[in-house]
Amino acid sequence: MFLGRVIGTVWSTRKDENLVGAKFLIVRQVDLKLKDKDNFVVAVDSVGAGEGEIVLVATGSSSRQTEFTKNKPVDAVIMAIVDKLDVPLKKNLQEQES
Amino acid sequence: MFLGRVIGNVWATQKYDALHSFKLMIVQPINGGNENIGDPIIAVDTVGAGSGEVVYYITASEAVIPLPVEMAPVDASIVGIVDSINLKS
Numbered sequence: 001m002f003l004g005r006v007i008g009t010v011w012s013t014r015k016d017e018n019l020v021g022a023k024f025l026i027v028r029q030v031d032l033k034l035k036d037k038d039n040f041v042v043a044v045d046s047v048g049a050g051e052g053e054i055v056l057v058a059t060g061s062s063s064r065q066t067e068f069t070k071n072k073p074v075d076a077v078i079m080a081i082v083d084k085l086d087v088p089l090k091k092n093l094q095e096q097e098s
Numbered sequence: 099m100f101l102g103r104v105i106g107n108v109w110a111t112q113k114y115d116a117l118h119s120f121k122l123m124i125v126q127p128i129n130g131g132n133e134n135i136g137d138p139i140i141a142v143d144t145v146g147a148g149s150g151e152v153v154y155y156i157t158a159s160e161a162v163i164p165l166p167v168e169m170a171p172v173d174a175s176i177v178g179i180v181d182s183i184n185l186k187s
Contacts (some may be wrong), residue, residue, distance in 0.1 A: 001122075001139065001140040001141070001172070001173055001174055002139065002140065003108075003140065031137070032106075032124065032138060046114050046171065047112050047113060047114060048112065056108065056110065056113075056122070056140055058171040058172060058173040059173055060158055060159065060173050061158065061159040062158065062159045062161060062162060062171055062172055062173035063171055063173070064159075065159070065162055065169040065170055065171050065172070066114060066169065066170075066171050067169070069171075070169065077171045079113060079114040079117065079170075079171040079172070080108070080110035080112065080113035080114065080117070080122065081110055081111070081112040081113070082108055082109070082110050083109040083110055083111055084108075084109040085106060085107075085108055085109070085124070086106045086107050086108070086109065087105055087106035087124060088105075088106060088149050088150075089105065089149075089150075
């Protein structure tokens with residue numbers, strides 16, 4: 001899974017009929033300091049996330065392992081809303097920067 | 099399977115229902131020589147790993163298999179704690 005920040009929603013009327021009722025959010029990947037990275041994904045929401053929240057995104061075939069996305073054409077799903085990151089050794093954060 | 103070092107954990111109260119009571123760890127992938135490779139990932143802990151420990155983890159849909167639930171949106175999980183690595187040179 002990777003960390004991301006929800007930066008918006010996607011509205012779509014014409015889509016695969018299996019996806020009717022899905023909530024699509026645009027998620028920008030962030031690092032451990034919550035700084036933005038360059039990757040974006042559109043992910044189906046399974047936890048009720050909202051704009052601005054830090055979330056965890058599962059990708060690939062694993063994202064079809066929820067009640068809603070089972071056997072549906074989905075390859076990214078938001079599966080947790082992050083309250084806090086605990087990284088005890090600051091050294092590990094600094095290495096991120098380089 | 100890949101080697102990694104647990105460098106922290108993620109607190110998430112609101113998560114997919116089936117994942118309640120599972121720990122989410124921040125794992126820095128490493129090579130056999132204990133050097134960091136690439137960016138950290140988040141993995142579900144199934145073995146009770148703690149911060150600082152070297153572990154091995156699996157990715158993709160296989161990551162759900164070690165969890166005692168039928169379905170869960172998990173694409174990485176820790177499946178073992180490494181005691182030692184024997185590596186020539």
